[in-house]
Each structure stands twice: as C-alpha cells, then as structure tokens.
Amino acid sequence: MTSSKDDLRDPKFWRAVVGEFLATTLFVFIGIGSTCGWNPPYTPSMVQIALCFGLTIATMVQCFGHVSGANINPAVTCALLVTRKISFLRAFLYVIAQCIGAVAGAGLIYGVTPAGVRGGLGATSLGTGVAVEQGFAIEYLITFELVFTVFATIDPNRKDLQGSASLAIGIAVVIGHLFAIQFTGASMNSARSFGPAVIMNFWEDHWIYWAGPILGGITAGVTYEYLFSAKTTKDTISSCMLSRQDSELIEEKVSTV
Template sequence: MPIHRIAVGAPGEASHPTVIKAALAEFFSMIIFVFAGEGSGMAYNKLTNNGSSTPAGLVAASLSHAFALFVAVSVGANISGGHVNPAVTFGAFIGGHITLLRSFSYWIAQLLGSVVACLLLKFASGGMETSAFALSSGVSTWNALIFEIVMTFGLVYTVYATAVDPKKGDLGIIAPIAIGFIVGANILAGGAFDGASMNPAVSFGPAVVSWTWTNHWVYWVGPFIGAAIAAIIYDNIFICDGTHQPLPSNDF
C-alpha cells in the first residue's frame, strides 16, 4: 500500500481558491447527476404507477444514471477531476492523488449537492417521495455489502485505468464514457438486489430528505472498501513509483 504517498495537505489548503472552485464543481456535478438519476426513477414511478422495480424500470435507471454520470464527470473533469462520488475521492486519496483536506472539501460538497438535488426534486414534483436506497426481499446486509464492494471496485478501477493512470494517453478522453457505462452496467447487475448505489452521496441525499436510514451504513462501508481495494491494487500493480505523478504542491 502506498502509505508514503498519502498526504494530509498543507495548512490553509481547504480555503485555497482552487480547492473552493473544485468543491463547487463537485457540488454542481452532483446536483446534475442526482437530479437526473433520482428524478428518472420518480418519473418512471409516476408514469407506471410505481413500476420502477420492474425489468423495464431497471433498464431505465441504468440508462439515466449512465448518461447523467457521463455528463456530470465531463463538466467537472477540468476543475475537480469529476469525482462525483465520495468513494472515488477516497480511492484517489488512498493512492496519494488527492490530499485529505481536499478530500473533505469534496465530500462535503458532494453530500450537500445530493441533498439539494433531492430537495429540488421533491419541490418540483409537488412533494413526491425521493425514495431512499433499500435492500430487496431476501437480500441480507452482508449480501448487499458484497454487492457494493464489488460494484464500487469496478467503478474505481475504471476511474484509475481511464482517468488517473499517467500512462493512459489519449484514453483519458473517453474516461467519462467508460465511467458512465460501468455504473449503468452495475445497476443492471445489482439494482434488483440493493439498488446498486456505489456512491455514498447518492444514497445520502434521498435518506436525508425521506429520513430513512435503514441499513444506510451498507452504502458507505461497501463503496469505501471497494474503492480502497481498487486503488491499492491498481496503484501498486499498474502504476509504479517511477511513473507515478506526485501531487502538485506549488499552489499551497
């Protein structure tokens, strides 16, 4: 594990203009993502009388989240890196690609963005419920935890391969597409079991607005474990010390 590359950050980093701008980018990207993703489920329920749990509803959720994440990552990529996910930020921190102080700024912005998006949806829809993530019948918390670990591993591994790896070359231009695709595919794989969050912020917003916290810990612990495993494996096997690009510190 690249412990020597993990950095807390310089004093005053959290209030640096570039960090504030990056956090704002994460905030707005998260609003875009959650409003479209959560909103599509609400719209499908309205049109089909609560049919989002059907196969067609699952496909609709997969497509809407894939498209929305592609856009959300793209619009934030040049400012914040387009994490749009506390687990992705955690994975970047574990690999030494972002400091702890900057990570905290991102996490706060991401969580606030998700809550604001859900509040906007509730207001715009005339009070419709923003449903919190929940386990399907017959699915235990440990089953769901494994799903979240494996799905988030795939997501963060994809982020590392297409966006973080300094050897990616021109492949980096398709990073938002690849990231959106893996999230959409994972929703098809795990959506019927635990909702396929892979993103603590996406779970947090609906939970706050609906005030439903049953098994909520699964949607934090699973993604963070999966992100850490992906970061450690990719960083140690495929990004060696000789090619690793250190954090830019000249601004702080």
C-alpha cells in the first residue's frame, strides 16, 4: 500500500480521483435513468433496472479499472482501506469524488428527463412493510455479496480465474437488484443513494444506505482477505483470530503432538 505522501506526489493519483468522479457520474446517470416511468402508468421491470445497473457497472469497471481501480462505491473503497490496499487519503478523496459524481449524475438525469416521468428519480426507500432493521440487514448482505465478489475477482494470487472480472462484478450487482429491489431499492452503494437523495431532497431512512453497505463491504473485504484469499495460510487465519503470541503457542503445541 502506498502512503498518503506518495499519493500526493503522483500525478496518476489525481487522475484516479477524477476517474472515480466521472465513473460514478455515468453510473448514476444511466442507472437511475432506467427507473424513470415513461408513458405513465408504465413502470420499468425489475429485470430492466437490474440489468441496466449491472451492465453499467461492468462497463465502468472495464473503462476505469486501469485508472483508479474503478471503486465507484464507498463500500468498496472502505473495504480496500481496511484491508490496507489503499491509503487513507486516497480512500477519503475517492469517497468525496464518488458522492459528488453521484449528485452530478442524478442532477443530469433530472435535467434531461421530462417532469412527468421522473418519478422518485431512483431514490432508494424501504419497501412496504419492511422494518428499519430488516432494511439494514438486506443492504448489509447484498453489499457483502458484491464486495466479496470484487475481492475474489481482483485476487492476484488466484490461478483459476477465467473470463471477465468486470462482468462478474456486474453480475453481482444484477443479483443484488433482482433480489432486493422490492426490499430496499437495492442500493449496495452509498453514493448511488446519496445522489438522488440530494436532488430530490428525500432523506427518509437514508442512514441505512450508508451503514448497511459500508459495514457489509468492510466485513466482506476482511473475510475474504484473511480467510478465503488464495494466499491465505493457517498463519493468516490464526493471526486474524488470535494474537501473534497465542498463535505461536498453538503452533508449538501442535508440533509436539
């Protein structure tokens, strides 16, 4: 992991921050555009919305992966920070760029869409009868699934990976939407929820779309990195669960059996 000072001196760092802004702008613009209800009372199907979000994120990852890593999601960025893959400064500026990009994307789709078909502009909210704790659990779990997929597809130590990593990540987004649209709107991305919330001034239960995805993403990142990574050994597993001294004592006991 590079230090914050290293990041500040690297011109590619600033290009990466701008890349996160642009990728998130396009993702939110296209994604929430699929939720608009043309020719009312026409309502877009869950499949249409899920495919649009999933294919858009796959495309953005393909386009910006070499620029910034194509996080496009504070949950992914926070998971990378906690597992020490990026610096704090990079993570902080990525999240800021993602949030500004999401507001820009939501503002653009608001501006180019006729008032009669905007609807809620894709603002995420809990489904009928879904309790707050249930909504939090859904966002936590679907983001866990997404971020776990991200970590599994970028694992440099895996030798079995075939096909497109960006498409695998896109499919993970599709899965989350097909399952959870009716529960929570299937955000699994705090910036994606933040953009429409700002433009539409809709903040009901908004904290769920920060706490659920970020905690789910961090849990997924740590779980994969220390338990399921291709480089994981009994040493990394034991050091994750125990102190280093306890781990060494256990190894000594095992070796004497």
